[in-house]
Amino acid sequence: xxxxxxxKEMEKDQSNLIRALQSVQENEGFVSDERLKDISxxxxxxxxxxxxxxxxxxxxxxxxxxxxxISVCDGTACHIKGANLISNWISDELGIKDGETDSEDxxxxxxxxxxxxxxLAPVIAINGKVYGNLERKSLLKILRKFKKEA
Amino acid sequence: xxxxxxxxxxxxxxxxxADEVFDFFSENIKDIELVxxxxxxHCYAEPIIEVETDKGSIFYEKVEPKKEFLEKxxxxxxxxxxxxxxxxxxxxxxxxxxxxxxxxxVSYDEYKSNSGYNGLAKALxxxxxxxxxxxxxxxxxxxxxxxxxxxxxxxxxxxxxxxxKVLICNADEGxxxxxxDRSMMESVPHQVMEGMLIAAHATGASSxxxxxxxxxxxxxxxxxxxxxxxxxxxxxxINGRKIFIKIKEGAGAFVCGEETAMINxxxxxxxxxxxRPPFPTDKGYKGHPxxxxxxxxxxxxxxxxxxxxxxxxxxxxxxxKGTKLFALAGDLKYSGLxxxxxxxxxxxxxxxxxGAVKGEVKAVQIGGPSGGCIPAEHFDTPVDYDSxxxxxxxxxxxxxxxxGNNRCMVETARYFLDFTARESxxxxxxxxIGTTRMLETLERITAGDGCEEDxxxxxxxxxxxxxxxxxxxxxxxxxxxxxTIRYYKDEYLRHVNEKQCNALECNALVDxxxxxxxxxxxxxxxxxxxxxxxxxxxxxxxxxxxxxNSCIEVCPKNTISRIPGGGISE
Numbered sequence: 001x002x003x004x005x006x007x008k009e010m011e012k013d014q015s016n017l018i019r020a021l022q023s024v025q026e027n028e029g030f031v032s033d034e035r036l037k038d039i040s041x042x043x044x045x046x047x048x049x050x051x052x053x054x055x056x057x058x059x060x061x062x063x064x065x066x067x068x069x070i071s072v073c074d075g076t077a078c079h080i081k082g083a084n085l086i087s088n089w090i091s092d093e094l095g096i097k098d099g100e101t102d103s104e105d106x107x108x109x110x111x112x113x114x115x116x117x118x119x120l121a122p123v124i125a126i127n128g129k130v131y132g133n134l135e136r137k138s139l140l141k142i143l144r145k146f147k148k149e150a
Numbered sequence: 151x152x153x154x155x156x157x158x159x160x161x162x163x164x165x166x167x168a169d170e171v172f173d174f175f176s177e178n179i180k181d182i183e184l185v186x187x188x189x190x191x192h193c194y195a196e197p198i199i200e201v202e203t204d205k206g207s208i209f210y211e212k213v214e215p216k217k218e219f220l221e222k223x224x225x226x227x228x229x230x231x232x233x234x235x236x237x238x239x240x241x242x243x244x245x246x247x248x249x250x251x252x253x254x255x256v257s258y259d260e261y262k263s264n265s266g267y268n269g270l271a272k273a274l275x276x277x278x279x280x281x282x283x284x285x286x287x288x289x290x291x292x293x294x295x296x297x298x299x300x301x302x303x304x305x306x307x308x309x310x311x312x313x314x315k316v317l318i319c320n321a322d323e324g325x326x327x328x329x330x331d332r333s334m335m336e337s338v339p340h341q342v343m344e345g346m347l348i349a350a351h352a353t354g355a356s357s358x359x360x361x362x363x364x365x366x367x368x369x370x371x372x373x374x375x376x377x378x379x380x381x382x383x384x385x386x387x388i389n390g391r392k393i394f395i396k397i398k399e400g401a402g403a404f405v406c407g408e409e410t411a412m413i414n415x416x417x418x419x420x421x422x423x424x425x426r427p428p429f430p431t432d433k434g435y436k437g438h439p440x441x442x443x444x445x446x447x448x449x450x451x452x453x454x455x456x457x458x459x460x461x462x463x464x465x466x467x468x469x470x471k472g473t474k475l476f477a478l479a480g481d482l483k484y485s486g487l488x489x490x491x492x493x494x495x496x497x498x499x500x501x502x503x504x505g506a507v508k509g510e511v512k513a514v515q516i517g518g519p520s521g522g523c524i525p526a527e528h529f530d531t532p533v534d535y536d537s538x539x540x541x542x543x544x545x546x547x548x549x550x551x552x553x554g555n556n557r558c559m560v561e562t563a564r565y566f567l568d569f570t571a572r573e574s575x576x577x578x579x580x581x582x583i584g585t586t587r588m589l590e591t592l593e594r595i596t597a598g599d600g601c602e603e604d605x606x607x608x609x610x611x612x613x614x615x616x617x618x619x620x621x622x623x624x625x626x627x628x629x630x631x632x633x634t635i636r637y638y639k640d641e642y643l644r645h646v647n648e649k650q651c652n653a654l655e656c657n658a659l660v661d662x663x664x665x666x667x668x669x670x671x672x673x674x675x676x677x678x679x680x681x682x683x684x685x686x687x688x689x690x691x692x693x694x695x696x697x698x699n700s701c702i703e704v705c706p707k708n709t710i711s712r713i714p715g716g717g718i719s720e
Contacts, residue, residue: 015436017418018401022364056420056575058402059364076327076515076551077479079565088698092680113404113569115365116329117165118479118551119193119486128367130165136703 007042017043017053021060030061058113065108066101068146070126075114077121086122087111089136093143106150152182152224156200157213158251160189160336161368162329166196167215174215179224188337188372190251191487195232199223200252235484237502243465243491245473246449250337255372258379261340267385269452273348274388281352282308285451287459289471294320294407294444295520295546296622297470297535303441306431307353310439317355318435318442319346320412321362321369324404325518326569328549330475331445333487335362335369338449339376343395345448347386348455350393353441357394361412364399373397404519404573408621409442410434411575422575423621444547446475466492470534474548480515481554482506490533497529499550506552513553513637517546519566519573520626522633523559542633544626558653559638560645564592566630574623581624584615588631596656598715600646609635654712657697662690664701665709675701675710 007023010016017039024035031039031054040047054060070090074083087109091097094107101108117123120132124139131142157175159168176184192198195211201223209232210223222230253260261267273281286301307315319342323331335342346358362370377395380386386393398416405411406421413435415421434440450472454462463471470492476499479485483505490499496514500506513523522543524531531537535545553562571585591608594600612628619625635642644650651659664675669688676684679701683694690701690710702710 014418015416018415019399022399022401053418053420056403057400060401074326076518076549076565077485079326080480080551080553080557080562082699085699088696089700092698092700112365113324113402114326114328115165116323116332117162117193118327118329118477119162119196120165121479123165130161132165136700 007038010042012043014043014045017045017050018057021050021054025060030064032062032064063101064105066105067150068106068126069108069110070124071110071112071115072098073115073117073121073123073125074111075116075118075121077118078114078123081121083111083122085136086124086134086139089139090124090143093140107146151204152226153202153204154183154185155179155223156185156187156202156252158189158196158198158200159186160251160333161366162189162193163196163198164368168197170215171197171199171213175220178217178220185254187253188251188255189333189487191247191333191489192232192234192484193486194235194484198232201226235505237498238484238488241494241498241503242489243473244489245453245465246341246446246475247334247337247487247489249341250333253338255337255339256375256379258340258376258383261338265456266340266452267344269455270344270348270351270385273351273455278308278352278354281348281455284459285352285454288450288454288462289459289466289469290447290450290454290462291470291535292444293446293450293474293547295517295544297545300443300447303431303443304349304353306429307355307439307441310354310431312439314357314438315353315355316435316438316440317346317349317353317358318412318416318440319358319360319448320407320409320442320444321360321366322400322407322412323363323366323445323547324407324573325520325547325549327477327479327515327518327551328547329477330487330548332363332366332369334445334449334475335366336372339369339372340379341449341452342445343373343376343380345451347380347388347393348451349441349443349448351388355393355441356391358396359416359435360395360397361406361416362397362399364401370397370399403575404569405575405621405623408623411621412442413440420575422577423623425620446548467532467534469536470545474533474545476548476550478504478550478552480552481511481557482552492534493532495530495532496524499533500529500552504552510555511552512555512557513559515551515553515562515630516549517544517626517629518549519569520544520622520629521546521549522629523553523562523637524633525637542629542636544629556653556655558596558651558655559634559641560592560651561596561653561655563631563634564589564596567592567627570623570627574627578619578621578624580615580618581620581627584611584618585624585627587611588615588628592631595642595645596651597658598645598649598656602643602646604646605635605639605642608632650714654714659715660697660712661692661715662695662697662701663711663713664688664690665711668707668709670707672706674704674706678704 123132199210201208211232290300291297406415410424411421430440567589571589576582
């Protein structure tokens with residue numbers, strides 16, 4: 001993750017655009033309309049072009065995510081070890097589908113390409129912390145722990 | 151006597167709990183130095199601890215943050231010592247990863263005292279063209295998957311007259327199931343940097359960019375520390391020139407692994423590929439001549455300079471020299487990062503290093519979404535660029551997934567197409583629409599709605615996508631489908647003609663069945679079914695059931711199973 005960096009510290013060159021968007025997302029969790037406009041003004045790039053860059057890259061979020069972002073790894077190793085079952089079990093437990101956030105803004109569920117921990121497949125990450133070798137029981141235990149803490 | 155204790159805190163180690171182990175050990179050990187190191191590649195045994203003694207090193211596996219475990223280690227007891235499975239020690243050849251997991255990744259001094267930066271020192275005594283010549287002699291080919299001769303590529307950039315030339319390290323390891331580059335950057339960041347600095351000398355480049363996936367925070371952190379030291383010790387001052395070094399973080403787009411797309415992304419644009427020519431070495435980043443090499447390619451360079459191109463070229467096959475890293479995972483016992491000499495057979499990797507059981511393996515998937523499947527009957531094929539291509543797969547960046555007999559190949563192909571269809575940047579019609587059409591067709595087949603013509607359609611469309619796409623993503627996207635049809639056409643035919651999935655993976659083609667003879671009527675399945683598809687007398691309503699496997703997982707008697715679809719209709 002990029003270090004927290006303020007817009008005004010950056011050189012006004014388009015090659016810093018992605019970095020600027022990453023900084024905003026790091027600070028606020030997503031890129032709001034307001035920030036999009038700020039960035040567009042700062043770099044003198046039309047908002048539509050900034051939106052074009054945002055929508056191109058999977059990392060950027062345009063809506064506010066929940067407190068806990070659950071990333072289900074669907075890399076090849078995880079996939080053959082049942083990543084889709086993991087995803088379904090989370091959906092059943094939390095009532096949200098892939099890409100959704102629950103009504104209390106607590107959990108966001110997303111599928112990611114690969115977390116690079118293939119030997120622990122299937123894995124998920126919750127706010128970046130990886131949980132591996134999951135079965136239904138251990139998965140539900142983790143989810144319920146987070147629910148309780150919240 | 152214990153000299154120091156090393157804990158592997160690379161990403162896989164941390165995921166397995168190495169942080170907790172480190173914290174516990176540092177609280178409880180006062181008089182022995184404790185060091186965090188990278189990855190030694192034995193992921194199956196994480197968290198791993200290496201105890202350096204005056205009589206050599208002892209490794210412990212699956213270490214727990216507990217007093218008993220700590221005592222066991224301090225007493226150098228025999229239990230819990232790392233058991234290297236199979237013939238791995240004999241079959242592996244550690245060259246590029248020799249230092250990985252053995253040294254403190256961010257210690258400049260430790261890298262230096264292990265012959266680090268000797269390659270650069272040697273290169274600086276040579277003329278740039280002599281360095282390029284050594285790389286040519288070594289026979290090194292691009293490790294990112296393409297296999298283009300590295301020395302030749304360097305000579306293209308070296309020939310450019312532009313005052314500003316750019317080097318880019320491709321560390322956007324987007325292949326699902328691949329983690330070689332992550333491991334190298336986390337474990338030996340200085341080695342990667344040394345390779346780049348040698349390249350800067352050889353080609354006359356003035357700037358270095360490292361394009362890393364943002365999903366690799368530890369790799370970024372370690373590279374940053376390494377770069378700080380490089381600047382501090384002025385290692386980036388080459389023949390009076392000061393090389394500019396910058397890390398750029400990717401933002402999650404597979405296509406950015408393609409050279410021209412990566413350049414667009416570095417410029418802050420959408421990462422779509424450009425037409426070639428002009429090739430990046432003529433006109434790349436901001437119009438300057440640009441050279442892009444992969445992390446593993448750069449990590450090989452210091453070794454080539456240290457031992458000389460001729461010696462390096464002694465290892466490997468006629469057209470593929472040196473070693474290759476593979477991220478080994480899937481249906482096998484010992485997953486991890488392995489380094490093998492070119493020319494080793496796939497079977498040796500899968501069975502002797504990976505510990506997979508003969509007869510239980512159906513195939514390996516090699517090269518990720520751009521690669522293909524190689525069935526077990528071809529496991530005597532040597533690992534080199536040309537042999538793998540002739541089988542319909544590619545060397546790829548090094549993801550090697552072992553697929554067991556109980557997996558469905560049609561579903562595997564669908565999985566990869568789902569990935570490429572989503573990652574297609576949309577520039578070329580054949581890639582954008584073609585991959586989506588292929589995915590729809592595969593979804594139809596796995597849903598039991600396919601027909602035999604669908605298979606010919608897939609082959610035909612796959613061929614057109616290959617021809618009609620600008621970049622490597624589109625040109626290779628059909629590979630997983632084409633190669634599974636080539637070797638597993640019977641599975642496709644069974645799906646379309648008999649509506650059966652032998653592996654019982656395709657949900658629409660299986661039913662869930664409770665064997666009432668052994669059922670103890672505990673009710674756990676009913677309680678855990680999310681959609682109430684199980685009746686009070688323990689019969690599954692398969693028209694309602696979503697095949698989520700919840701009941702199968704909770705059943706204490708293993709009486710619930712997936713069966714071929716239609717098997718229980720009365």
